[in-house]
Amino acid sequence: MFSLQQVIYFKTTIEKGSINxxxxxxxxxxPALTKQLTRxxxxxxxxxxxxxxxxxxPTEAGxxxxxxxCIILEEIKQIMKEMGRxxxxxxxxxxxxxxxANDYLPSLMDRFINKPKNTEEINILIRDTTQELITLLEDRALEIAFVQDYDGHPIFKSLPLFQEQYFAILPTSHPLGQKQNLSFAEVIQEKMILHKEPCDIRTSFQKHCYHLGIKPNIILELNFNESLLPFVAEGYGISLIPEMSAKNIQDTKILVKKIDHQPFYRKISVVFSEQLESVVFRLLTGQHPIKHG
Amino acid sequence: MFSLQQVIYFKTTIEKGSINxxxxxxxxxxPALTKQLTRxxxxxxxxxxxxxxxxxxPTEAGxxxxxxxCIILEEIKQIMKEMGRxxxxxxxxxxxxxxxANDYLPSLMDRFINKPKNTEEINILIRDTTQELITLLEDRALEIAFVQDYDGHPIFKSLPLFQEQYFAILPTSHPLGQKQNLSFAEVIQEKMILHKEPCDIRTSFQKHCYHLGIKPNIILELNFNESLLPFVAEGYGISLIPEMSAKNIQDTKILVKKIDHQPFYRKISVVFSEQLESVVFRLLTGQHPIKHG
DNA sequence: AGAAGTATATAACCAAAAGTTATATCGAAA
DNA sequence: TTTCGATATAACTTTTGGTTATATACTTCT
Known part of the structure; x- marks a missing residue:
């Protein structure tokens, strides 16, 4: 008997028009795919x-x-979802x-937990990088992870949630402080302060720079336990933070500026193991599937 | 993702109400089944x-x-069949x-081959025992086998075709020749001639005797290349042959008798690999599926 | 109650399947 | 022709599914 996996492999191959x-x-x-298709x-x-x-x-038979x-796989997907309840x-x-962890996730949780019959105990774990969170998922130490700039995984499912821009933060004294908004090109000519690898912001920042063919000028690299803010406030250089975090900055010695042209953003996704699809669905929509019988 | 095999395992388990x-x-x-169900x-x-x-x-979820x-598996079965064309x-x-090989199979073949578009080349191979035929199937030296007293196999499908009784053959001079029909009990008290193991008739005969708690009196054991008939004709003892073969006996020194009480019979089945289901269907019904498109 | 009989679970081990990298082959396009 | 993109094959490793032997737990029978 053929396996469902083979059917999924076949479907994808047809849709892509290429085994590669x-x-x-x-x-x-x-070669693995070739072998399974042959089987x-x-x-x-x-x-x-x-x-x-x-x-x-595809041949006629194909x-x-x-x-x-396609129909069968659709039905199975449906069953998986139904089983979630x-x-x-x-x-x-x-x-x-x-x-x-400060705003976005708690707001989701509220809607989720307040629904009747959702008596689940929920533990929130905070890690600095997407990579760490994925590793925890792999080790089954987590069921669900909220990460950024995620590009797929052989065993997990994922759902893109939203995008948001990075904002520049600079000392009040900084000449660029005069301008209303900045461009990415302007930003990277300045002296930059970033966290050391591994760091999601840094990774996507470097990718973005490489893409535009520009070399950034990083003058200070911090460990993850150090905050960027005091170094920016002291005038060592400028840095980048996500919009969400930018909104929370109170420090009067720091200016937050939007980056207008060539916007630089991050994509937030939720990643989870397959059988939790329906739980994630509930988490995101606040809906509670009806229990039958 | 779960596999189809697991689903089949689960379905069977539910239907039997027992993993065992x-x-x-x-x-x-x-243990293998237990493990798959757990997975x-x-x-x-x-x-x-x-x-x-x-x-x-089953639980509610079960x-x-x-x-x-059940529905999915039924659909898949259907697809497998459809793919046959x-x-x-x-x-x-x-x-x-x-x-x-003499009457039954050729009559099937005629109907099959004479259908238009059935241009397949067909090779018939004759082997003395069911076991040999199954081994050839396993070695992929055969696609289809017609066997007797078959009781299932992990990788092949099968279809019971018909049952037929064994008949007793005895020398014309034999005292039992007087009677119209014989009983199994009468037969086994006589001196029996059988082929040596492995031999389907012998195997099922011994099983039948064991079942009735009787010990047969085998006085002569032949190799498979030797025919029973001359030994019976010469009066060494009596023997058993399937109805089909009995019908073809011309020898005037041999009597053929039906066994009336406690009838002793064999079951004929066709065994084949899964993907040939539709071919077997055609073979048995003489129908040729319509090609679409 | 104690023993025997079923049924499922677990452990240790083995064989088959599916995956990997490296490499060959083949046809289309430059 | 050469190069490039695509599939196929070979050799090897990892994972999965399977086996036997054994433990554990619940009925049932004496």
Whole structure:
């Protein structure tokens, strides 16, 4: 009997029109995918794909199987979701980045917890980097993680939540303080203060700079337990923080400026193991699925 | 993601009401089944089965999943069948027992081959025992086998075709020749001639005797390349042959007698690999599925 | 109550399946 | 032709599913 995994592999391959591309999407190597597709064809006793040097296209049998497979997979997805209401996860461990822990996450939690029958015990764990949170998920020390700039994982599901821009923070005395808004180009010509690796802001900042072909001028690198703010306030240089965190800055020695042109932003996603899809759904919408029977 | 196999395992377990019983039906060990069921529960994030010392019963979630699973599995079965019309099996290797090779199988073949578009090349292979045929299936030297007294296999599908009685053959001079019909009890008190192991007739004959608590009196054991008939004709003893073969006996020195009470019979089945279900369907019904598109 | 009989769970181990990297092959386009 | 993008194959490793042996727990029978 063929496996569901093979069917998913096949579906993706058809949709991408290429074993190569599909293997990337599926987070497996191209030979692994080739092998599974061959096995599926053997199991069904038919040829499903015509292999060309430009990619693959389905045979008549392939088209037929694809159509049926899509329906089945859709049904299964549905069942998985439905099963969520019987979930035995009575306590939830949620991980988050520090910047989301103050406002965003608590507001979600409120809606979630106040619903009747949601008697789950919820533990919130804060970690400085996306990487750390993913590792905790992998170790099953977490069920759900709120992370940034996430680009997929072989075993977890994810849902993009929102984007937000980074803001520049500078000392009040700084010449750029005169301007209403700044551009990214202006910002990176200044002396920058950033945290050392691993650091999500730093990673995406460097990616952004590389993309624009500019080399930033980092003059100070802090450990994660040190706050950027005092160094900026003291005039060592300028730095970047997410909009959310920017809103909370009270320090009168620091100016917060929006970056207008070539905006530099982060994407927030929620990542979770497959069987928790329905719990995440509830968390995000505040809806409680009806229990039947 | 859970696998289809796990779903099949779960379905069987529910239907049998016992992991133990289901494991026998599925041809796997009880711990293997236990493990897969546990994994399925983990994958779905729910408890599906209540384990008792009398067996298992489904939880609310289990009942729900069972219902959905049945539908999905039915659909998949359907798809497998449908895929058969694209099958790349253009030549078929069919194995059979000698007793079926003369009349029964050729009559099937005629109907099959004469259908238009059935241009398959068909090879018939004759082997003396069911065991040999199953081994050839396992080695993929055959696609389909016609066997007797078959009781399931972990990887092949099968379909019972018909039953037929064994007849007694005796020398014309034999005292029992007077009677119209014989009983099994009468037969086994006589001196018996049988083929040596492995031999399907012998195996089921001994099982039947054991079941009735009688010990047969075997006075002569032949190799498979030797025919029973001359020995019976010469009066060494009596023997048993299937009805089909009995009908073909011309020898005037041999009498064929039906066994009336405690009838002793064999079950003929066709065994085949999963993806050939639709071909077997065609073979047995003479119908040719319509090709679409 | 104690013993026997079922049923499921766990442990240790083994074989088969699925994954990986490195490399070959093949056709299309430059 | 050469290069590039795509699939196939080979050799190897890891993971999964399977096996036997054994433990544990609940009925049932004497």
């Amino acid at each position: 591309k599909a293997s990337k999407e599926l987070f497996v190597s191209q 599926l064809e053997q199991d069904l006793g038919t040829c499903l794909l015509i292999r060309k040097s430009t990619g693959v296209e 088209i037929y199987f694809y159509q049926r497979a 019987f979930s035995f996860y009575s306590s939830l461990r949620i991980g988050t980045l520090p910047s989301l | 019983k289901a494991s026998k039906e599925l041809f796997v060990s009880q 399925l529960e983990q994958d779905l994030g729910t408890c599906l089965l209540i384990r008792k010392s009398t067996g298992v019963e 009942i729900y999943f069972y219902q959905r699973a 694209f099958s790349f099996y253009s030549s078929l290797r069919i194995g059979t027992l000698p007793s079926l």
